[in-house]
Amino acid sequence: MLKEISSYAERLKVELLDFMEEYIYPAEKEVEEYLENPENRWTIPPIIEELKQKAKSQGLWNLFYADDNYGKGLTNYEYAYLCEIMGRSLIAPEIFNCNAPDTGNMEVLIKYGNEEQKQEWLTPLLEGEIRSIFSMTEPTIASSDATNIQTEIIRVGNEYVINGKKWWSTGAIDPRCKIAIVMGKTDPSAEPHKQQSMILVPMDTPGIEIKRPLKVFGYDHAPTGHAEVHYNNVRVPISNLLLGEGRGFEIAQGRLGPGRIHHAMRGIGQAERALDLLIDRAEEREAFGSKLIDKDVIRVQIAESRLEIEQARLLTLSTAHKIDQYGAKAARKEIAMIKIAVPRVALNVIDRAIEVHGGGGVSQDFPLAEHYAHARTLRIVDGPDQVHIRDIAKLEIRERRKNKSIKL
Ligand SMILES: Cc1cc2nc3c(=O)[nH]c(=O)nc-3n(C[C@H](O)[C@H](O)[C@H](O)COP(=O)(O)OP(=O)(O)OC[C@H]3O[C@@H](n4cnc5c(N)ncnc54)[C@H](O)[C@@H]3O)c2cc1C
Missing domain, CATH: 1.20.140.10 (Butyryl-CoA Dehydrogenase, subunit A, domain 3)
Structure with a gap:
């Protein structure tokens, strides 16, 4: 017999199912119609933000993180039942603040961020006020092998200078996207799994260039999108490095x-x-x-x-x-x-x-x-x-x- 879930998780499951029926499925068409208007294409459908507030006020929020401080203290096993329900609609995960890549980025900040980084970026992400990207994959190399990554993160005085080309950075075109976690090499001479680091790059930093939205079988996935992003001499303070040099892998x-x-x-x-x-x-x-x-x-x-x-x-x-x-x-x-x-x-x-x-x-x-x-x-x-x-x-x-x- 399958292990039972807690009565709290069971209650969340019922509430999620109701929320999907009452709000999410009916909103799918509204979102589509809003985005079909070329003037709206890369803007956020108001219904999305309205439903986020509603979900948040009902406690259907940040269910993904198995910790009381940041999430709802659910186990992965319990979350599996809830995440499955959200998966039934492509617009749902964001409404419950449980969407990729933000959840992964929040986990990175929770696990590896320092207090200042958490304050500046994690708090607004947990509140659903901003969005983020994870910028790892590159167009010119086989990125499934992350040791291939070419982007440079070079220390110059009190700054790191970033140069490289990324693509498939999901969420980069979203007007609410404020922060990127970029993976690159700080020391190409180190052993293969110690060359890479990850660094926080605010999206308004000079030198970040959104080259183009990519399409998936013709879908541009507006308004979040997947972008080719170039980092041209992008400078950030050394304090933006996550965990330490060589810890990217x-x-x-x-x-x-x-x-x-x-x-x-x-x-x-x-x-x-x-x-x-x-x-x-x-x-x-x-x-x-x-x-x-x-x-x-x-x-x-x-x-x-x-x-x-x-x-x-x-x-x-x-x-x-x-x-x-x-x-x-x-x-x-x-x-x-x-x-x-x-x-x-x-x-x-x-x-x-x-x-x-x-x-x-x-x-x-x-x-x-x-x-x-x-x-x-x-x-x-x-x-x-x-x-x-x-x-x-x-x-x-x-x-x-x-x-x-x-x-x-
Ligand atoms: C919709 C979408 C969203 C994405 N979002 C993000 C994102 O937010 N951030 C980000 O950084 N990336 C993102 N990606 C990129 C994705 O993670 C990469 O495409 C993936 O990791 C594969 O890397 P690659 O495209 O460079 O393929 P490659 O590494 O070039 O691999 C190509 C193919 O080679 C074959 N291959 C590879 N290794 C082996 C092996 N060992 N043995 C046999 N065959 C092998 C496989 O068939 C593989 O599909 C996204 C991609 C898509 C399509």
Whole structure:
């Protein structure tokens, strides 16, 4: 039997479900229509800020962080149930201040920031007043191997001077985005995992150039967007460095572990919503003499979807539980597994739902096409599948070798 969640987490779950029905799903169209007006394209739909205030006043806020001081003291296991619900809508995570990359950036500031950095950047992020970016990936190198990173962070007197080109900096175009966490090299002559550092760069620092918004299968994801950002002789005080020179890799590892599990949790929600839409559509339509819902081929798709979702959810929950028990490092094989398994399932289920919707499925009239595009990126963001497959195999072989030597 599955471990139970606390009555507090259970109550939050019910409240979240109600909030989704009452406010989030109805707001999706309003957000879309607002953003379709070219004058509004890179501005914030007022309904988003209104709903943020409402969610905050109801205590549905910062649920992601497993600490009473900053979050709500939920375990990862409990948060898995809640994050899944938020994942059902692409606009929801931000409304509960639980969206990437801000959650990861807040975790970095909580874990590695000093008091001044926390005061200046963490507090407004926790309040949902500003937004942030994580600027690691670069266009000219294979960034899934972070040792390749080329951006320079060079100390000159009491400042660091940053030069480099980044892309896929999610959130950079958002007018509320005020701070970047930039990864670069402070010492290219150090050993490979000690060359990188992370530094806080206010977005209004001279030399930051937003070159262009990138599109995902044609979606620009306005008003947050994903940008190519150039750092041209950007100067910040040395006090902006996080943790210390050469500690960037350590921070990246600490940041990406929790982020990956959150992506997986939301992916389950995407699959659940797609299955709901699939069934509802099949109930409505009739073709070749019977309702779609009565056709065996559709029923097989429904059953296969349920099977896949439950397997992915169980793996996600057991991973969350292992993180709670032993920490993210001990659960790294499981984290890698859900990072691969969940997007696959989400894509399968969304694809089936698209098919059952016919032409409507790929249109803007249903959320499926956008969810599909989003789920496809999950196989790349925070480490492509191939990199996680490599890690799983490595850990599996290591365990086998260890066990064998014990038996012999
Ligand atoms: C929508 C979206 C949002 C993103 N947001 C951010 C963000 O906010 N901040 C940020 O810094 N980055 C962000 N990224 C970038 C993302 O994290 C990178 O794209 C990802 O880490 C892969 O790096 P890369 O694109 O350089 O691919 P590469 O490193 O060039 O890898 C390309 C491909 O090579 C193959 N490959 C790599 N390693 C191996 C291996 N060991 N064995 C076999 N095959 C391998 C894989 O198929 C991989 O997909 C985002 C990307 C997308 C699409």
